[in-house]
Amino acid sequence: ELQSEDLGPEQEGLVTAHYGATLDIESEGNPGQPRRCHLRRNLPPLVTGDKVIWRPSNKDDTGVVVALDDRSSLLTRPDNHGRIKPVAANIDYIVLVIAPVPVPHLNLIDRYLIAAETVGIEPVILLNKIDLLDDEGMEMMIDMLSIYQEIGYRILTASTRSDHGLDELKDLLDEHTSVFVGQSGVGKSSLVNVLLPGINTLVGELSEATGKGMHTTTAAKLFHFPAGGTLIDSPGIREFGLWHISPEEVIQGFREFRPFLGYCKFRDCKHEQEPGCAIHKALEEGDITEERLFSYRQILASQQQP
Numbered sequence: 001e002l003q004s005e006d007l008g009p010e011q012e013g014l015v016t017a018h019y020g021a022t023l024d025i026e027s028e029g030n031p032g033q034p035r036r037c038h039l040r041r042n043l044p045p046l047v048t049g050d051k052v053i054w055r056p057s058n059k060d061d062t063g064v065v066v067a068l069d070d071r072s073s074l075l076t077r078p079d080n081h082g083r084i085k086p087v088a089a090n091i092d093y094i095v096l097v098i099a100p101v102p103v104p105h106l107n108l109i110d111r112y113l114i115a116a117e118t119v120g121i122e123p124v125i126l127l128n129k130i131d132l133l134d135d136e137g138m139e140m141m142i143d144m145l146s147i148y149q150e151i152g153y154r155i156l157t158a159s160t161r162s163d164h165g166l167d168e169l170k171d172l173l174d175e176h177t178s179v180f181v182g183q184s185g186v187g188k189s190s191l192v193n194v195l196l197p198g199i200n201t202l203v204g205e206l207s208e209a210t211g212k213g214m215h216t217t218t219a220a221k222l223f224h225f226p227a228g229g230t231l232i233d234s235p236g237i238r239e240f241g242l243w244h245i246s247p248e249e250v251i252q253g254f255r256e257f258r259p260f261l262g263y264c265k266f267r268d269c270k271h272e273q274e275p276g277c278a279i280h281k282a283l284e285e286g287d288i289t290e291e292r293l294f295s296y297r298q299i300l301a302s303q304q305q306p
């Protein structure tokens with residue numbers, strides 16, 4: 001146990017990894033050179049991406065975290081018992097990676113967007129593998145994604161094969177903290193490999209750090225892109241969004257519906273065939289689309305099954 005007289009002055013730091021009782025903390029001037037730190041007992045559980053105040057040990061290369069800064073956002077996920085667990089902090093963008101292959105299932109994009117809206121972190125839709133699309137395929141994709149563009153989501157296109165779109169992606173990531181999410185096979189690892197050359201397979205890194213593969217789903221690690229910006233990544237983060245969502249979260253997750261919520265004639269309106277439904281009126285007036293209303297109903301129904 002380190003005593004106060006063994007510790008150097010307080011400084012700002014960033015949690016770059018998290019291993020049970022200890023954390024890796026890097027100070028602003030020393031990116032990539034974290035110190036293994038313990039936590040003062042009065043602190044809440046910390047997560048990767050947290051900004052902290054810490055003191056280095058004068059005796060060895062460890063340190064002690066003494067305070068936690070306010071978080072601008074907190075990425076969470078439910079555990080096996082449905083309890084909400086913090087996963088990573090201070091994230092600016094959830095980059096939702098989709099691709100022509102595997103074809104996004106019906107509602108999948110909306111599911112991810114709802115989860116992002118629930119945690120209050122801005123999602124950005126990244127269509128990867130556009131080298132696989134001919135003109136007609138591209139037009140269909142752009143058409144589908146225009147629905148999202150119109151309700152205010154940013155859309156980027158990329159290919160890790162042709163380098164298309166990577167400069168724009170780097171611009172987005174610069175000076176921000178991001179996570180990449182999306183179904184398996186869309187190209188998340190490939191994107192990370194292009195953007196973070198030299199960091200080989202994330203899963204390997206994490207297994208090594210924890211000593212066993214079983215813990216990989218909870219360990220999130222922070223990386224600095226050489227082009228600027230920060231990535232927080234873990235196998236668990238990549239699976240973000242694919243869990244149960246409550247009916248309230250579902251409807252709140254459709255951001256363009258929100259201005260109309262609370263204006264239906266009936267307080268318990270299901271937005272189906274009820275008279276005086278504000279959502280229906282919005283549909284008729286072109287403020288929301290058929291596609292999204294249909295998707296809302298599908299997701300709501302799918303979440304109500306036991």
Ligand code: GDP
Pocket residue numbers: 128129130131132158159160161162182183184185186187188189190191
């Ligand atoms: P992840 O599961 O989301 O991490 O996806 P991976 O990065 O493992 O990629 C899945 C497959 O898609 C691999 O065979 C990649 O080589 C391939 N892939 C990744 N990016 C692209 C791309 O831009 N174009 C094409 N054609 N294939 C890609």
Ligand code: ZN
Pocket residue numbers: 264269270271272274276277278279280
């Ligand atoms: Zn209604």
